[in-house]
Amino acid sequence: xxxxxxxxxxxxxxxxxxxxxxxxxxxxxxxxxxxxxxxxxxxxxxxxxxxxxxxxxxxxxxxxxxxxxxxxxxxxxxxxxxxxxxxxxxxxxxxxxxxxxxxxxxxxxxxxxxxxxxxxxxxxxxxxxxxxxxxxxxxxxxxxxxxxxxxxxxxxxxxxxxxxxxxxxxxxxxxxxxxxxxxxxxxxxxxxxxxxxxxxxxxxxxxxxxxxxxxxxxxxxxxxxxxxxxxxxxxxxxxxxxxxxxxxxxxxxxxxxxxxxxxxxxxxxxxxxxxxxxxxxxxxxxxxxxxxxxxxxxxxxxxxxxxxxxxxxxxxxxxxxxxxxxxxxxx
Amino acid sequence: xxxxxxxxxxxxxxxxxxxxxxxxxxxxxxxxxxxxxxxxxxxxxxxxxxxxxxxxxxxxxxxxxxxxxxxxxxxxxxxxxxxxxxxxxxxxxxxxxxxxxxxxxxxxxxxxxxxxxxxxxxxxxxxxxxxxxxxxxxxxxxxxxxxxxxxxxxxxxxxxxxxxxxxxxxxxxxxxxxxxxxxxxxxxxxxxxxxxxxxxxxxxxxxxxxxxxxxxxxxxxxxxxxxxxxxxxxxxxxxxxxxxxxxxxxxxxxxxxxxxxxxxxxxxxxxxxxxxxxxxxxxxxxxxxxxxxxxxxxxxxxxxxxxxxxxxxxxxxxxxxxxxxxxxxxx
Numbered sequence: 001x002x003x004x005x006x007x008x009x010x011x012x013x014x015x016x017x018x019x020x021x022x023x024x025x026x027x028x029x030x031x032x033x034x035x036x037x038x039x040x041x042x043x044x045x046x047x048x049x050x051x052x053x054x055x056x057x058x059x060x061x062x063x064x065x066x067x068x069x070x071x072x073x074x075x076x077x078x079x080x081x082x083x084x085x086x087x088x089x090x091x092x093x094x095x096x097x098x099x100x101x102x103x104x105x106x107x108x109x110x111x112x113x114x115x116x117x118x119x120x121x122x123x124x125x126x127x128x129x130x131x132x133x134x135x136x137x138x139x140x141x142x143x144x145x146x147x148x149x150x151x152x153x154x155x156x157x158x159x160x161x162x163x164x165x166x167x168x169x170x171x172x173x174x175x176x177x178x179x180x181x182x183x184x185x186x187x188x189x190x191x192x193x194x195x196x197x198x199x200x201x202x203x204x205x206x207x208x209x210x211x212x213x214x215x216x217x218x219x220x221x222x223x224x225x226x227x228x229x230x231x232x233x234x235x236x237x238x239x240x241x242x243x244x245x246x247x248x249x250x251x252x253x254x255x256x257x258x259x260x261x262x263x264x265x266x267x268x269x270x271x272x273x274x275x276x277x278x279x280x281x282x283x284x285x286x287x288x289x290x291x292x293x294x295x296x297x298x299x300x301x302x303x304x305x306x307x308x309x310x311x312x313x314x315x316x317x318x319x320x321x322x323x324x325x326x327x328x329x330x331x
Numbered sequence: 332x333x334x335x336x337x338x339x340x341x342x343x344x345x346x347x348x349x350x351x352x353x354x355x356x357x358x359x360x361x362x363x364x365x366x367x368x369x370x371x372x373x374x375x376x377x378x379x380x381x382x383x384x385x386x387x388x389x390x391x392x393x394x395x396x397x398x399x400x401x402x403x404x405x406x407x408x409x410x411x412x413x414x415x416x417x418x419x420x421x422x423x424x425x426x427x428x429x430x431x432x433x434x435x436x437x438x439x440x441x442x443x444x445x446x447x448x449x450x451x452x453x454x455x456x457x458x459x460x461x462x463x464x465x466x467x468x469x470x471x472x473x474x475x476x477x478x479x480x481x482x483x484x485x486x487x488x489x490x491x492x493x494x495x496x497x498x499x500x501x502x503x504x505x506x507x508x509x510x511x512x513x514x515x516x517x518x519x520x521x522x523x524x525x526x527x528x529x530x531x532x533x534x535x536x537x538x539x540x541x542x543x544x545x546x547x548x549x550x551x552x553x554x555x556x557x558x559x560x561x562x563x564x565x566x567x568x569x570x571x572x573x574x575x576x577x578x579x580x581x582x583x584x585x586x587x588x589x590x591x592x593x594x595x596x597x598x599x600x601x602x603x604x605x606x607x608x609x610x611x612x613x614x615x616x617x618x619x620x621x622x623x624x625x626x627x628x629x630x631x632x633x634x635x636x637x638x639x640x641x642x643x644x645x646x647x648x649x650x651x652x653x654x655x656x657x658x659x660x661x662x
Contacts, residue, residue, distance in 0.1 A: 002429055004429065008423070008455070008457050018455070022433060038452065053458050085378055089381065089382040091384060097334050112358070118362070121380050123382050124349070125384045125467075127659075138454075138469035140380055142372070
């Protein structure tokens with residue numbers, strides 16, 4: 001492989017190989033190597049970065065501005081930190097409409113307010129027409145971790161229940177429908193949202209939650225395969241418990257896609273203490289972004305490193321990292 | 332003005348208007364509004380972000396990887412903080428060579444080591460061929476501020492001496508020469524470098540230094556005009572004291588450019604206590620990146636908000652923010 005493929009950006013196996021074989025060898029940081037959504041620094045600071053190249057920049061349920069705030073806020077939340085400060089860096093293609101820029105900035109502002117974060121620094125670059133695609137946004141973020149609140153895949157234990165905070169695949173399919181001009185699921189909108197309030201309602205007191213991850217690129221399946229591998233845990237999820245909207249299921253069947261591998265932008269997967277799982281579900285359901293929360297599986301003592309799906313007819317299927325290109329530029 | 336112009340990214344007056352009129356109105360953060368190189372958070376953390384779109388990605392004296400680390404490190408240094416952690420987010424055009432990517436990452440690694448910072452989180456996006464220009468890199472950075480070490484334009488006082496850490500315009504002219512295939516100053520290389528060691532040698536003990544800024548886009552003239560305006564100080568600099576390499580002066584004369592407005596990537600402008608200026612110059616000269624350091628002017632009690640250049644023949648010229656396009660994509 002001598003050159004970058006679109007699939008290298010897909011959140012699947014090729015991306016994972018590129019990161020491990022090419023990128024990580026240059027940066028020998030024990031924090032970076034953990035590949036968690038945020039780096040947790042010894043000063044009890046969580047630090048994360050994400051560049052957004054979503055296409056189209058306006059989509060049902062949001063735009064690149066809302067997405068850039070929500071995506072970075074959710075990455076901070078996944079470390080157990082309280083999101084506090086966000087940077088906003090714009091790369092804009094010459095000729096981009098200032099009206100559209102304002103709409104995007106307004107979305108970012110509203111989402112930052114909802115999420116309880118402050119945008120404190122920024123940067124702006126303009127490149128010639130044809131040298132970027134409308135607008136790319138990088139947001140980096142800082143959160144603060146209170147004693148005992150840090151989360152990590154290292155805290156996952158056998159017996160933990162696995163919770164999905166809601167229906168999966170909404171973001172990916174809604175972007176796809178807009179991009180391809182598909183009409184058959186026009187009611188579907190992206191789940192794009194920051195989950196500060198949802199997380200606040202369940203991540204206190206500490207100890208109940210072991211690990212959070214947000215199933216963005218690579219989807220629920222991708223994130224669970226990665227967690228199984230990197231924590232060397234056995235994971236089992238049940239197909240019939242996984243919440244999927246009818247529109248998403250229908251679109252996936254028509255297009256030959258698997259909802260398990262479709263991106264989400266307002267969902268969280270939680271690994272929680274077995275005995276607290278039902279209480280956590282109850283608390284999540286009180287939040288708009290958690291109303292469809294469900295226990296979808298658990299961590300088992302067998303098949304360490306492997307995620308298995310129990311299908312509706314009782315079969316078992318290994319859930320691996322997606323290989324190759326899924327849907328480019330969903331975030 | 333309905334659409335984004337290249338000049339909106341130039342570090343001049345148009346960019347400043349876009350930021351003030353369009354961007355800042357959405358984000359009501361008192362920290363962001365200061366428009367310093369790093370945001371200084373109440374937790375004694377400095378936070379900064381920068382996206383790099385330099386063209387070409389390899390240039391005399393460096394590449395986009397080295398530049399991305401050095402640029403962000405220098406922004407953190409300008410707040411008086413000790414740079415500690417860096418994020419690295421890549422947007423890559425499909426088809427980009429993995430060999431080139433490795434070279435860039437290796438440069439970034441070496442520069443991070445030199446600067447004493449750790450790359451702790453990252454992100455990778457790939458866009459279709461023709462939707463970006465080879466590679467764009469965002470680095471954000473965190474530094475920690477010790478008691479009494481915070482710097483700000485608010486600390487500038489009448490009587491302060493203004494120091495330039497070395498020759499100006501090297502970066503901009505070396506990029507231009509590579510891009511345009513100019514041969515007449517082939518010995519010139521970019522000054523691209525992180526200034527951690529230089530700053531460490533002079534920013535301790537505290538109190539001597541009032542303000543640091545790195546004169547990147549917009550050059551020395553742009554940064555001084557901005558400081559004069561935002562701190563409401565009167566600034567006077569003397570043309571004959573400003574260090575400029577012969578190659579840069581020659582290229583500028585030929586091309587009708589003013590070295591004052593040409594970008595630097597390894598220089599710092601320091602506002603220092605009058606009585607300490609000579610000692611600071613001596614300390615700077617011991618560092619490779621400060622060997623051409625010079626006192627170039629001072630803060631005066633007259634013409635608040637305005638930067639004046641005393642020309643070689645004794646005339647006075649107002650140094651304003653550059654208007655319109657200078658040289659696009661130098662960083």
